[in-house]
Amino acid sequence: MDQRADTIAGAPAVLTLEEVADQTGISQDEVLALWRCLGLPAPEEGAPAFNAADVEAITAAHEVVLYEVLGRDTETSLLRAVSHTTERLAWWQFETLVDDAAARYDLDVQSARLVVLDQVADLADILEDQMMYAWRKHLAGIIRSIGARIATAGSWPEEMRENFPLVRAVGFADMVGFTAASAGLGAAELDALVQRFTEQSRDIVAQGGGRIVKEMGDGIMFLTDEPVRGALIALAFAEELGANDDLPPVRVGLSWGQVLGRFGDVFGPTVNLASRLTDLAGRSQVWVDSRTAEVLEAEAPLRLVRLEQVAVEGVGLVRPYRLERRLGPD
Numbered sequence: 001m002d003q004r005a006d007t008i009a010g011a012p013a014v015l016t017l018e019e020v021a022d023q024t025g026i027s028q029d030e031v032l033a034l035w036r037c038l039g040l041p042a043p044e045e046g047a048p049a050f051n052a053a054d055v056e057a058i059t060a061a062h063e064v065v066l067y068e069v070l071g072r073d074t075e076t077s078l079l080r081a082v083s084h085t086t087e088r089l090a091w092w093q094f095e096t097l098v099d100d101a102a103a104r105y106d107l108d109v110q111s112a113r114l115v116v117l118d119q120v121a122d123l124a125d126i127l128e129d130q131m132m133y134a135w136r137k138h139l140a141g142i143i144r145s146i147g148a149r150i151a152t153a154g155s156w157p158e159e160m161r162e163n164f165p166l167v168r169a170v171g172f173a174d175m176v177g178f179t180a181a182s183a184g185l186g187a188a189e190l191d192a193l194v195q196r197f198t199e200q201s202r203d204i205v206a207q208g209g210g211r212i213v214k215e216m217g218d219g220i221m222f223l224t225d226e227p228v229r230g231a232l233i234a235l236a237f238a239e240e241l242g243a244n245d246d247l248p249p250v251r252v253g254l255s256w257g258q259v260l261g262r263f264g265d266v267f268g269p270t271v272n273l274a275s276r277l278t279d280l281a282g283r284s285q286v287w288v289d290s291r292t293a294e295v296l297e298a299e300a301p302l303r304l305v306r307l308e309q310v311a312v313e314g315v316g317l318v319r320p321y322r323l324e325r326r327l328g329p330d
Contacts, residue, residue: 169230
């Protein structure tokens, strides 16, 4: 057993699946189902795989459903959300620490990983505190945002509230010529390029009051609750990355409309349209559809240039508009 892993986990694994089932009164199948929802591998038959903290977590998850605090499907979804997010977070943190050790101690990657393996247990409490602080701040922000949105829900057109439950501005920003720009790069240079793009993208979206939905290496997807916020973030992408010599320019597609929110992601025709508009836009350009243009046209800082109608795969004929910042009287 690896004592470093046991330290992070709180205690070594000393209980088998059968013993957990006996202690909790929960069937082995139910224990395994909850374990898999957390993204953890099924234990080998008869092998110790659980500690006291695991038993406590499994019991709490079971009781949430048993006492009808939440439905089974809801609890399963929440466990999967925690698993997916924290696994990615743990890898991200570990590899960031490896990069730091390699740079500070002038080590190769394998040696840097050995250093971090010995250090990470001492940093675990700090990493956990940062995660919980950020989670509470983001949850508080969601509560404020939802409260404000409900207060103004009556201003949304009725037809936009009947089918899909959410109305959002959905935007995509993709680096132009990423394949060519990255072709001659080594691993370290490619990593630095993607990291610069990701960091600047996060800054742009956060400063604009939006939310990043997903990152695709050479692109990013973002959401806002208001169309103007989405438009200003889209313009910031085109302008700031277009003026950055360290990064390729981007093309941006934006659409305001109905979406379905699931698993921290959004789906629906609005998302598909925003993605297709991104594919059509030119370098350092922002393209929107006619409905989004109609919503934005009264906004003083914005200018919309009507373009030729185009056939969009999976959507049909679309009248796109190029979104620009209004710098003075037309």
